[in-house]
Amino acid sequence: MLNGRVALVTGGSRGIGAAIARRLAGDGADVAITYANAVGRAAEVVGAIEGAGRRGLAVPAEATDAAALTSAVEHVVAKLGRLDILVNNAGIAPFGPLGEVTLEELDRTMAIHARASFVLAQAASRHMTDGGRIINIGSSLADRVPYPDWTLYAMSKSALIGLTKGLARDLGSRGITANLVAPGSTDTEMNPADSPDAAGERAFTALDRYCAPEDIAATVAHLAGPGGRYITGASIAVDAGTTA
Numbered sequence: 001m002l003n004g005r006v007a008l009v010t011g012g013s014r015g016i017g018a019a020i021a022r023r024l025a026g027d028g029a030d031v032a033i034t035y036a037n038a039v040g041r042a043a044e045v046v047g048a049i050e051g052a053g054r055r056g057l058a059v060p061a062e063a064t065d066a067a068a069l070t071s072a073v074e075h076v077v078a079k080l081g082r083l084d085i086l087v088n089n090a091g092i093a094p095f096g097p098l099g100e101v102t103l104e105e106l107d108r109t110m111a112i113h114a115r116a117s118f119v120l121a122q123a124a125s126r127h128m129t130d131g132g133r134i135i136n137i138g139s140s141l142a143d144r145v146p147y148p149d150w151t152l153y154a155m156s157k158s159a160l161i162g163l164t165k166g167l168a169r170d171l172g173s174r175g176i177t178a179n180l181v182a183p184g185s186t187d188t189e190m191n192p193a194d195s196p197d198a199a200g201e202r203a204f205t206a207l208d209r210y211c212a213p214e215d216i217a218a219t220v221a222h223l224a225g226p227g228g229r230y231i232t233g234a235s236i237a238v239d240a241g242t243t244a
Contacts, residue, residue: 007086179234
């Protein structure tokens with residue numbers, strides 16, 4: 001389905017990003033990932049990509065470093081020959097009382113979620129042709145914030161909605177789509193399904209369960225493939241009904 005295509009997944013060494021990288025490789029794409037510090041885990045994901053018979057590449061790039069992100073895109077194109085799919089997944093989960101949020105934390109969160117996604121989309125779009133795909137990973141908290149202490153996170157993820165709509169308009173004439181996938185509570189190291197707060201999060205869902213990273217990856221794969229060719233500027237919730 002994605003044979004001959006090249007994808008770049010940021011923050012692809014673990015969690016949702018790793019699941020997306022594996023799924024895209026399983027669907028036939030060659031896949032590059034970026035990572036910040038987890039060298040061993042990045043190597044494991046590359047091993048899984050290559051185990052699926054595809055080319056894999058891990059590129060170290062800190063999401064707050066715009067120059068490093070642009071260089072990562074150029075490196076992927078140089079090594080794998082092209083770039084068709086960009087998945088802006090790298091993220092953090094700042095949590096805490098509003099009055100305790102520092103300007104440093106504010107700037108870092110916005111840099112990782114909003115600025116990095118813009119910079120990467122700008123750089124990647126220079127190499128994309130008709131059929132290119134940009135997929136931003138947002139959050140259900142950008143649509144509904146059911147509990148306190150998540151203001152910074154919700155704000156930073158909300159920025160991706162505007163980015164997605166703008167990209168859809170800017171790039172549509174070139175046949176490039178831009179969409180956002182908004183996960184709800186997903187079973188990862190940052191938010192495990194067996195954490196002390198998990199029962200409370202499940203209570204906000206309609207299905208009474210967490211998402212699995214593979215649930216998010218399946219929607220990304222659909223948008224990246226032929227089925228997503230007429231979808232652009234959309235925000236798609238994969239949240240077990242949290243925002244229903």
